[in-house]
Amino acid sequence: MMRLAQLALVMASTLTIAPPSLIVAALQEQQQSMTVEQISDKITSLQNEYDNYTQTVQRLKDEAEQLEQKLASLRDRNQTLEKQRQTALQEMNNRYQQLVDDPTIDIAGAQQAYKEAVMAHQQNKKDIGTQIQLVEEKQQEVEEGRVSRHALLNEIESLKDQRKVARVERLEREFNQTGELEVSQSIVCDREETLSQCETRGKLLAKQKASKQYLDQIVSNLSEAEQARSNLEQVSPNVQILGSKTVSNGFSGQGNYGVKIAVELRGQLPRRQACQLLEVDARYCVVENADQRSATQTSANVGASNDAVMHPLTLRSNVYDDEVLIDGVSYGSTPIEIMLPRGDHRVEVRKYGYSSYSDVIRLNDAQSIRAELEKSDYSFTRGEKVQDILFRDVRGPELVVVPSGNYKMGDLTGNGLPNERPVQTVTIEAPFGISDTEVTVGKFRDFVNDTAYVTQAEKNGNCANLVNGMPKMDGTLNWRNPGFQQTENSPVVCISYEDVKAYTDWLSDKSGFDYDIPSEQQWEYASRAGTETDFWWGNDVGVNNANCRHCGSEWSNDRSAPVAQFERNPWGLFDTVGNVWEWARTEEGQVVRGGAWNFAPSLARVSTRMELPANFSSNYIGFRVVRAQ
Structure with missing residues (x-):
């Protein structure tokens, strides 16, 4: 015992x-x-x-x-x-x-x-x-x-x-080790900067590249690389530049500067960050001699200049296709993550039609910035791409800007139906944005998830399907299940004109801009894209140019194709021919335009129009949207 x-x-x-x-x-x-x-x-x-x-x-x-x-x-x-x-x-x-x-x-x-x-x-x-x-x-x-x-x-x-x-x-x-990298960097000198300034900028960009590559190299060689990489964004460790020497450099006759430098670097990972990378409790990173460790790290940095330590800077914004400038150098569009020397930096995020974000930041550690750009009054530019932020990371449909102008609307070739005549000259007085594809299942799902909207087909079981060439209502069909396989990138169908109005009202409310269903004049103008033929590429539909019945595509007479599977028209729109009919508004009511996967090519001509009631929906009708400037 x-x-x-x-x-x-x-x-x-x-x-x-x-x-x-x-x-x-x-x-x-x-x-x-x-x-x-x-x-x-x-x-x-x-x-x-x-x-x-x-x-x-x-x-x-x-x-x-x-x-x-x-x-x-x-x-x-x-x-x-x-x-x-x-x-x-x-x-x-x-x-x-x-x-x-x-x-x-x-x-x-x-x-x-x-x-x-x-x-x-x-x-x-x-x-x-x-x-x-x-x-x-x-x-x-x-x-x-x-x-x-x-x-x-x-x-x-x-x-x-x-x-x-x-x-x-x-x-x-493994992280706090010293190594050397040799990197090359080429830049185009700006007209406003001197050769010395260009050379300095080139060497700085080379050091930034070396820092990023060295950080990637360290992480890849860690014993627990996969674990560390999964948590790297939350930790953002630093890299210190211990020294550098120029291997070769020079200017070309076209004002280009190239430099190759050898950079000596050391990783810097504080113990508390090591615990975060490995997802272990912080208590394993608390040591009694923490003051001594801190003093040691401080002494190791004595005499180091501000640009000897590189810190990650992450930039995001609330707009699409913007431009980021840091200390006057363009780094592309957000989101970006770059390595910058410790110290003060001027950060600018700009986009045409928005007020710019500009600030001077002091970078002493990893930092993340979200730039909020406010909309300003501006005019659309032909071919400009527009995509509005609706909320959080949800974006609206991608739009392409169509210019103002005149065109002939209707049956220009004499092959059309009586309701396509007479031919009229129409004036589009102002540029407008139009979605470059039909609205997809994924984009419509954003709307439903935010509003809990229920379509008429879901409530009433009135989505039509062609049976022996005739539309037959099928209570099992709706936008989630149209009777054939679709993806998030397929055009949404089984949507009535009234459903589309609910969707465009939601877009207007979320974006702050005026969204609507295209008018019949806008739809044909954008679809013609300056041409006067039955299809924007000519008067014959050809083979595999579009998804319509007997048009030679893999989806023809079977189901809708994911959007953007065929070429854009000259103004940047996809699928104006075939795939699914698209709702358009008229002074008297509403029509559908453009043909569909299970309709003959002759009904996919640019001037073809079909009048339908606003509460009708089918698995061959979808829509695209327009936005005023």
């Missing part, structure tokens, strides 16, 4: 809770020079031992149970033997009474029976005592096994803690 008490005392002492800094210090002392792999091997070995202990304890418990069962059997037998002894004693007493009346009676048999009963009872009592001792000893073995197993488990968990500290220190060693 003394051994059991000592083991229990050891367990109690190992489970004492210590402050985080003391925990890490103790684990480091225990760990000594053990590597992560060695600790893992030891954990595996102890885990096997623990599993063996578990089996041993179970075996001991089974043996103890068998001993207890035998003890219970002996106690049951003791009662039987006691009854037998009482019976033999009674028989012997009866014989003695008979002997008084008749001295010739033999009582030796009764005496022997009684003697044997007493001896059996006494032996059984001895067996019970022995069995009790065996049960107690076996139970003690069980308890010792249990305690030993718990102590072993505690050691395993302690080693797991040690392994986490070792992982952190390994990551620090």
